[in-house]
Amino acid sequence: MILLNPGPVNVSERVRQALMRPDICHRESEFSDLLGRIQQKLLTAFVPGAEADYIAVVLTGSGTAAVESAVMSCLPTGKRMLVLNNGVYGERLSNMIGLHRLGVSELKSEWHIKPDPERVRLALRQHPEVHAVAMVHHETTTGLINPIKEIAEVVDSQNRVFVVDSVSGLGGEAIDIAGSHIYMVAGTAGKCIQGFPGVSFVLLRKGFLERMRGYPKRSWYLHMTHYVDDQGKGTVPFTPAVQVYYAFEEALDELLEEGVANRTQRYRRTATRIRERMGQLGVKALLPPESQSNTITAFHLPSGVTYASLHDQLKDRGYVIYAGQGQLESKIFRIANMGALTEPHIQGFLTAFEQVLAGAAVHT
């Protein structure tokens, strides 16, 4: 099955085979070595030249585990988080903080609008109780890329902590984490890094670590400094998904061999190809080109076509597409182009799509 959903993604045979390596105990040196290599490769890939300034904290759990660990570990008692919310995952950040009964304020934008850095600056000037700002890098809801660099500049100039959910961004989009002084970035193995779901991570700026140690512990499983301390000793606090770590290392090797910039360009080319063909077929994208990511395109459902029939007919032909969420559920469909997809996969999908569309035209 060809997966055109935003994770889990199709992986290469090389990554799949890595699952078959020998069983090991996570309290032995073999696992310490594996963990150390994964941490180093994450730093090489995502904070090149500034590896000494960051720690890669690796967790067993999906992307949400990394995001939740970051947000609940970065607030001192009595301080607030400001969430820039323009989609389902921004909304989830707010809900997460609210659930832990931590203070949260929101700057909301429409789902197709990027947050305005000047509004953020004003909010931070007016609200000294805001300690940290959280934003999603790539809003998977619509495929919108948020202005990380511009917001990071404002947050840094106002001496606040910037926490970024880049679960669907890292490996697929350019982001200068170190140059923008971002304190925490959450990512996952199972999307643009082209590994399996089940392992996620936070890139944490070392300078922030000592401050974090003074903040209350709010979760047994996700308390971040617990992971940092254990990783310093070559281990993890809880039983890790060892085999998924093997595959994660292999996926990171593939990423480094391809080069992060080359991967983002490959994704960009694939997305452009899909968008151009859809345009020729009269299927309209939800967002203008300047807001679109490299790996997801949200399209308006063609008139007279329901998501269910489009999905089912494409699935019968071997392609899995993705529904809209929330207010867009009945209006759009999404095509993701993350993962080990080849030119024939994309060509095959476009041909199948065209056939399904032609069939729908006959029946209306």
Ligand SMILES: Cc1ncc(COP(=O)(O)O)c(C=O)c1O
């Ligand atoms: C931006 C973003 N954040 C967080 C998540 C949650 O990740 P997971 O489903 O791996 O927990 C997703 C999942 O698609 C996402 O796209």
